[in-house]
Amino acid sequence: MLLSDDVPMVTRADPAFRADVLAGLSLSQKAIPARWFYDRKGSELFEDITALPEYYPTRAETAILKTICPELVGAVGDGVAVVEFGSGSSVKTPILLNCIEPAAYVPIDISGDFLRSSAATLSGQFPGLPVLPVEADFMHPVPLPDAVADMPKLGFFPGSTIGNMEPLAAGTLLRAMRDWLGEGAMLLIGIDRVKDEDTLVAAYDDAAGVTAAFNLNLLDRINRELAGTVPVDAFAHEARWNDDAARIEMHLRATRDVGFTVDGRSFAMRAGETIHTENSHKYGDRDARLLLRSGGWTPQQQWCGDDGAFCVILAEA
Numbered sequence: 001m002l003l004s005d006d007v008p009m010v011t012r013a014d015p016a017f018r019a020d021v022l023a024g025l026s027l028s029q030k031a032i033p034a035r036w037f038y039d040r041k042g043s044e045l046f047e048d049i050t051a052l053p054e055y056y057p058t059r060a061e062t063a064i065l066k067t068i069c070p071e072l073v074g075a076v077g078d079g080v081a082v083v084e085f086g087s088g089s090s091v092k093t094p095i096l097l098n099c100i101e102p103a104a105y106v107p108i109d110i111s112g113d114f115l116r117s118s119a120a121t122l123s124g125q126f127p128g129l130p131v132l133p134v135e136a137d138f139m140h141p142v143p144l145p146d147a148v149a150d151m152p153k154l155g156f157f158p159g160s161t162i163g164n165m166e167p168l169a170a171g172t173l174l175r176a177m178r179d180w181l182g183e184g185a186m187l188l189i190g191i192d193r194v195k196d197e198d199t200l201v202a203a204y205d206d207a208a209g210v211t212a213a214f215n216l217n218l219l220d221r222i223n224r225e226l227a228g229t230v231p232v233d234a235f236a237h238e239a240r241w242n243d244d245a246a247r248i249e250m251h252l253r254a255t256r257d258v259g260f261t262v263d264g265r266s267f268a269m270r271a272g273e274t275i276h277t278e279n280s281h282k283y284g285d286r287d288a289r290l291l292l293r294s295g296g297w298t299p300q301q302q303w304c305g306d307d308g309a310f311c312v313i314l315a316e317a
């Protein structure tokens with residue numbers, strides 16, 4: 001359907017996506033928040049990333065979770081409600097649920113479809129377990145289900161997703177989680193470690209090009225959902241280590257001068273200019289614990305596997 005002779009009508013675009021893209025492309029260092037990677041295609045590509053030989057975080061965290069069960073059971077106790085930030089589609093959630101046998105499981109996710117399908121899968125796997133999904137953006141908490149009101153809570157925030165936030169925002173989120181989960185709650189969180197640059201860059205720029213496809217899919221999404229004319233073939237994936245900020249940055253670099261429109265607005269980029277699409281902060285030993293403390297959590301135990309590449313920390317409110 002056309003609004004006029006030559007302006008295609010944009011349908012089903014999330015207004016927040018449009019606002020973030022238009023604002024981000026207007027900055028001198030263009031930047032689009034990483035949350036917009038995760039349309040259906042982006043979520044599938046992320047699942048593929050987690051299985052890549054170069055992408056160690058998922059393997060490392062899964063291995064840790066498999067080995068810490070006895071200690072976790074001792075520390076967490078009986079009758080807890082596990083509240084997972086992001087819905088557990090991965091293998092990690094069943095490992096935790098099998099281990100601590102909670103009284104209820106509350107997955108929280110912004111994507112309703114994804115949340116419902118992963119909740120249904122877990123209900124099938126754990127027939128006696130009340131699975132109580134909450135569709136919400138955990139940056140803006142909503143009340144937890146009444147059924148878990150009187151249960152002690154264990155927050156579960158795996159994958160080093162906290163690393164995708166700037167440290168200030170990460171501290172704010174941790175504090176919000178603490179308020180949300182309430183007095184006496186515990187938090188089990190995965191945090192990726194600073195390590196040698198080659199390992200880090202390879203994890204975000206794999207030989208098979210899956211991370212490149214994940215990054216470039218953002219441009220396809222803009223073209224599809226925001227009537228964009230971005231010439232995707234004029235962009236290259238770039239992963240760089242920013243040592244000052246202790247983070248891997250992902251960018252989309254224009255390989256030639258380009259001009260395009262998004263939602264009817266014109267943008268131009270010179271060859272070499274980038275759109276900054278993601279930060280993935282890495283934390284040193286003390287940094288990770290300090291981050292938790294800044295969010296009102298007191299670290300109790302920490303497990304970092306054999307090589308110390310990735311850590312899982314149990315903290316108390």
Ligand code: AVI
Pocket residue numbers: 049057159160161162163164203204211278279280
């Ligand atoms: C989801 N998040 C923790 C991933 C990370 O490692 O920062 C996203 C990702 N981006 C590229 N590869 C993986």
